[in-house]
Amino acid sequence: MSTVEFETGPAEPAEAQAVAEAVTALLRELRGDPSHTIPGLGAAVDEAIAGKDGSGVLVARDGERRVVGVLGYTTQTALRLATPYRHVQELWVAPELRSRGVAALLLEALDARCAADGVRRVEVCLPAEQFPSYPRTLAFYERSGFRVIGPRVIKDLS
């Protein structure tokens, strides 16, 4: 697995459009809906890049500084932990560059940021089990040191 041609770092404001496109591509893939759009995404990306309320965006760039991977995260405190933890909200790698270690690099970069910020836990929610690549996604996270703690349930309020 060769990763030398990629570098990671916090997304820069000039990369906001590329980040928004990556998040849209991720949602389209997960939902199986090639026309899915996310109202308000541009503003949300700008705030995350600015680090608002503990959020952040890490990107992986290729040798020509094109954004080829995106990791969005938030930071919150749970009473049960009594300390801040991070949640990986989005993780996406350009399809043509998958299985070359880009996502692993992004998770390593997040670990380094967590260490610098005194954050000692990272959580992530997997796609639904019906998602065709679910077994590979699960294998990827387990290889990256995550353990399964149980399904997530959500409710949308209108």
Ligand SMILES: CC(C)(COP(=O)(O)OP(=O)(O)OC[C@H]1O[C@@H](n2cnc3c(N)ncnc32)[C@H](O)[C@@H]1OP(=O)(O)O)[C@@H](O)C(=O)NCCC(=O)NCCS
């Ligand atoms: C999951 C994903 C971020 C991994 O990125 P990556 O850069 O290919 O990951 P790495 O190269 O570091 O690790 C490779 C492993 O990722 C997983 N992976 C690779 N392609 C994948 C795909 N299309 N779908 C799901 N998992 C994949 C596999 O476990 C792979 O190991 P393998 O090559 O031995 O099968 C990337 O495939 C992706 O963007 N998938 C679609 C979106 C998604 O599922 N995101 C996670 C939501 S929680």
